[in-house]
Amino acid sequence: MKPSERLSRIPPYLFAELERKIAAKQAAGVDVISLGIGDPDRPTPALIVEAMREAVTEPETHRYPSNRGRSDFRDAIGDFYARRFDVQLDPASEVMPAIGAKEAIFNLNLAFLDPGDAALASDPGYPVYSAGPLLAGADPVPLALLPELGFVPDLDAIAPADLKRAKLIYLNYPNNPTGALAPEGFFERVVAFAREHEILVVHDLSYSEIAYDGHRPGSFLATPGAKEVGIEVFSLSKGYNMTGWRCAAVVGNSEAIETYWRLKTNIDSGLFEAVQLAGIAALSPEADAEVASMNELYRIRRDLVCDALAKAGVHVTPPKGTIYVWAPIPAGFESSVAYCEHVLERTAVVISPGSAYGPSGEGWFRISLTTPDDRLAEAVARLASLA
């Protein structure tokens, strides 16, 4: 059975050896702790679960949902954007439910790219920014996020030939994996860039609700002119501990939203209405306290991890947002995979090699803060002993 050419465009999996070593350790009875995956360990807040419990008893939620979503869900997204980001959205034309940000990001490639087109993809970045264009028959062009610029790309350095082919640009702040927030003035620059080169901006706002030290990340759509050139993907997965629920929305430019809808009607049958009703509960002001307490939990974990890394001789800048610590590998290791293998060997702690997130991630590693406190304390003690 020969897989499609399309599928064969996805590069081979680079971390097979690391995973083999993890599996071998586990098989030998070693207590391996994974700090690799960004999946919140705490349960979804009770008020959201309760809303779901009620919603699933309503037979009206059991049928095919409309791809456009319930009007009360679209209204809730609009109200949240107004309350949280000071962005006004027309729920009828500027909001579309998505079955998670991943679905939206992948399908946007099918909606906007043809073979020969390119998508400018944040590097390091969420892997779907490059796998999506490849599966759509187009080409991802890595857009290096530069530490010296606060982990934003130098838009002036993009090759003219790539700019000519580019139809989409994927940006993401708060940023996975670097933990950076968008620096002052960056979104304004992006709007001008997108206008000049007629490129649709896709801003991934999956981590808007997780930030530290008084930071309140904003929406790209709050930038003057942003709605003319862009859309935003907003997800409830990380901020509300709802990764399994698949609840998100694409918001912003109405023409782009209509195109996304047209594609979706051919691919999926919408977002389970009970999940939409639970999403409404999540977006209500009553859930704000839950988000605040999760942020405090992650802040404590962030500080624990950064202290341990400093003890292990790793230079680390504490992230301003997201659930990740991003740090350079210490001198003397030939690659981020080699460093992660060394850490696994010495401590039985799994950390992610930066190269998993794109070529510019080489030389870095990522630690996720979503491990339960007792396990994280144990992992941190082991990491500190690395020195």
Ligand SMILES: Cc1ncc(COP(=O)(O)O)c(C=O)c1O
């Ligand atoms: C930057 C980014 N975007 C999107 C997603 C996927 O979010 P969702 O669960 O809504 O599909 C992730 C998940 O890790 C992510 O890190």
